[in-house]
Amino acid sequence: MSAIVNCPAFGCVGGAPAPCPGFAKKCNRFYCETHNRDKLCIDCKGRKIESLKAGYKQLFDNLWKKSHRTALTAAVILLASVGLLLLSAAFVVIFSHGGGNSHIRLFVGLLVAGVAGLAVSLFRYIVNARNFMYESSVELDLTNPGFFNYYVERRERIDQITSSSN
Ligand SMILES: [Zn+2]
Ligand SMILES: [Zn+2]
Numbered sequence: 001m002s003a004i005v006n007c008p009a010f011g012c013v014g015g016a017p018a019p020c021p022g023f024a025k026k027c028n029r030f031y032c033e034t035h036n037r038d039k040l041c042i043d044c045k046g047r048k049i050e051s052l053k054a055g056y057k058q059l060f061d062n063l064w065k066k067s068h069r070t071a072l073t074a075a076v077i078l079l080a081s082v083g084l085l086l087l088s089a090a091f092v093v094i095f096s097h098g099g100g101n102s103h104i105r106l107f108v109g110l111l112v113a114g115v116a117g118l119a120v121s122l123f124r125y126i127v128n129a130r131n132f133m134y135e136s137s138v139e140l141d142l143t144n145p146g147f148f149n150y151y152v153e154r155r156e157r158i159d160q161i162t163s164s165s166n
Contacts, residue, residue: 007032008043023048056150063136063151071128076121083117086110 007017008029017030020041029041037045090110097103133151141148 006030007035008041009035020044024051052144052146053150056144056147059140059144059147060151060154063133063140066136067129067132070132071125073124073128076125076128079117079121079124083114083119083121086114086117090114 006012009032012032012035017032018036018039020027020029020031021039023040023044024047027041027044029043031037031041035042038048040048087110090107093103093110094107133155137148137151
């Protein structure tokens, strides 16, 4: 087996090359002092990053799905149900009693309370999902170093998409 005794970085003539142990497969190259990436040559390091990112993407997608399920707490469901109930009560009032002054006031009151209930429920839901994602990412970073950074990057991109679509 012939080893390529120079650094694979483009145009690098760096001295004192050390053998690269390879990532996932055997690497017969050497890396120089400048292009030493965690004791891997830049090619192997690149493959390692790609592989980590693919794993992180999988982890992130799983978390994302799980966060929606966990965010739907009893409190969120209860608030949403109460909100819907108040809204339907509002329409029952206006349709069964017509437009008398006191009924209008009751209708508006129920409407506002119903919408508020739904809004608070939705807000709680989003906060729950976000907290779950955040806490899980911190935890996962212990076993998958760098995952938290990946999560922050993805979250920023999601924030950009959701804010530009408004
Ligand atoms: Zn080099
Ligand atoms: Zn290598």
